[in-house]
Amino acid sequence: MSTHTEEVxxxxxTTLTFTKVWIALLAMTGIEVFLAYEQLPTxxxxxxLLGLSIxxxxxxxxxxxxxKFERLSLFLTLFxxxxxxxxxxxxxxxxxxxxxxxxxxx
Amino acid sequence: xxxxxxxxxxxxxxxxxxxxYATNSKKFGMWLxxxxxxxxxxALLFAYTYSRVANPNWPKPFHFSPSIIxxxxxxxxxxxxxxxxxxxxxAMNHGKRKAAAGWIxxxxxxxxxxxxxxxxxxxxxxxxxxxxxxxxxxxxPLFGATFFALTGLHMTHVIIGLIxxxxxxxxxxxxxxQAEDVEVSGLYWHFVDLVWMFIFPLVYLMSARI
Numbered sequence: 167m168s169t170h171t172e173e174v175x176x177x178x179x180t181t182l183t184f185t186k187v188w189i190a191l192l193a194m195t196g197i198e199v200f201l202a203y204e205q206l207p208t209x210x211x212x213x214x215l216l217g218l219s220i221x222x223x224x225x226x227x228x229x230x231x232x233x234k235f236e237r238l239s240l241f242l243t244l245f246x247x248x249x250x251x252x253x254x255x256x257x258x259x260x261x262x263x264x265x266x267x268x269x270x271x272x
Numbered sequence: 273x274x275x276x277x278x279x280x281x282x283x284x285x286x287x288x289x290x291x292x293y294a295t296n297s298k299k300f301g302m303w304l305x306x307x308x309x310x311x312x313x314x315a316l317l318f319a320y321t322y323s324r325v326a327n328p329n330w331p332k333p334f335h336f337s338p339s340i341i342x343x344x345x346x347x348x349x350x351x352x353x354x355x356x357x358x359x360x361x362x363a364m365n366h367g368k369r370k371a372a373a374g375w376i377x378x379x380x381x382x383x384x385x386x387x388x389x390x391x392x393x394x395x396x397x398x399x400x401x402x403x404x405x406x407x408x409x410x411x412x413p414l415f416g417a418t419f420f421a422l423t424g425l426h427m428t429h430v431i432i433g434l435i436x437x438x439x440x441x442x443x444x445x446x447x448x449x450q451a452e453d454v455e456v457s458g459l460y461w462h463f464v465d466l467v468w469m470f471i472f473p474l475v476y477l478m479s480a481r482i
Contacts, residue, residue: 181362188355195347195472199340202477215473222469230358230462232455240293240300244307251311255318265326 179229187229194218302456306463309429313467316422317474323414324478331410332481333401342393343476346386347468353382354465357458364454369444372454376441379461383434390427394420419475426471429464436460 179187198218201211228234233241293300324330334340360375397403405420407413440457443449 181359184355184358184362188351191351192348195344195351198473198477199344202340202473202480203336203482205482208478212478215477219470219473223466226354226462226466226469230354230465231459237292237294240295240303243293244303248307248310252314255314258318258322259325262322262325266328 179235184229187225191222191225194222296452298452298456299459302459306459309463310467313422313425313470316418316425317470320418320422320475323412323418327412327414329410329412330479331403331408331412331415332479333397333403333408334476334480336480338396339393340476340480342389342396343472346389346393347472349382349386349389350465350468353379353386354462356382357461361451361455361458364444364451367451369447373441373445376437376444376454376457380434380437380441383430383437383461387427387430387434390423390430394423422471422475426464426467429467433461433464 198215201214204211206214334343356375356378360372360379363369363375364372402409403416403419405416408416436457440449440454444454
């Protein structure tokens with residue numbers, strides 16, 4: 167059996183790429199702060215803020231954490247389970263929304 | 273072992289002889305830790321969100337000045353420290369140990385600024401808005417309990433990161449540790465940054481007092 171241990175030189179991004187990602191992250195943060203002071207309905211506001219946060223997280227994971235340059239097998243081992251667990255936690259939120267209506271009037 | 277089996281083992285990623293992830297064990301271990309820690313923070317964020325949805329009179333104690341300004345600067349500090357960290361990893365990959373140590377020190381400066389600003393913001397909340405982990409003027413003690421637990425755990429991670437980076441920086445200056453060790457410490461630091469990308473909008477911006 168081969169005893170060869172595979173050595174793969176990960177080709178990360180360039181300095182320019184990292185700087186572009188950083189600028190994009192700062193720009194999205196600026197948009198988030200701006201949106202906080204626009205009188206948007208709560209659900210729309212929450213959706214936009216959460217969407218921007220997920221994009222920012224994806225950029226950090228892909229470029230700063232180098233996952234874009236790793237094997238697909240590493241991503242597939244780590245992230246589907248994490249996403250499934252997070253989705254399962256959403257079950258509790260329906261319960262939370264019923265609590266205000268269940269409180270006896272003061 | 274037959275020659276056919278030997279050939280199969282040498283070509284398949286999952287039959288031995290090769291690393292299926294093409295990564296070292298330290299990095300894979302850190303990824304596993306990050307995923308488990310992500311679930312911890314997710315649970316705390318859900319606890320915060322659950323409490324918020326269940327309490328219509330949820331407090332909005334974050335004034336533009338100083339809370340939102342401070343938390344925005346804190347976000348800038350963490351994002352910038354992530355950039356300097358990735359530059360440090362980049363320098364170490366090219367064998368530039370002194371440059372890597374310099375970038376890591378810049379990262380630590382960003383992290384330290386974050387902690388100082390965060391503690392100042394906490395003191396403002398406690399002293400001026402009278403928000404404590406057990407009570408507040410809105411009569412929703414769960415706000416303080418979940419807010420301080422979530423941000424406190426995150427700040428603890430930042431402080432642990434600063435200690436971790438101090439150890440890495442002094443070691444690489446003395447010629448110890450390899451590029452992979454710096455990369456693993458970078459993974460931890462970027463994760464701390466990543467968690468804040470959710471805490472900042474969901475906790476601060478959603479409770480900004482307009």
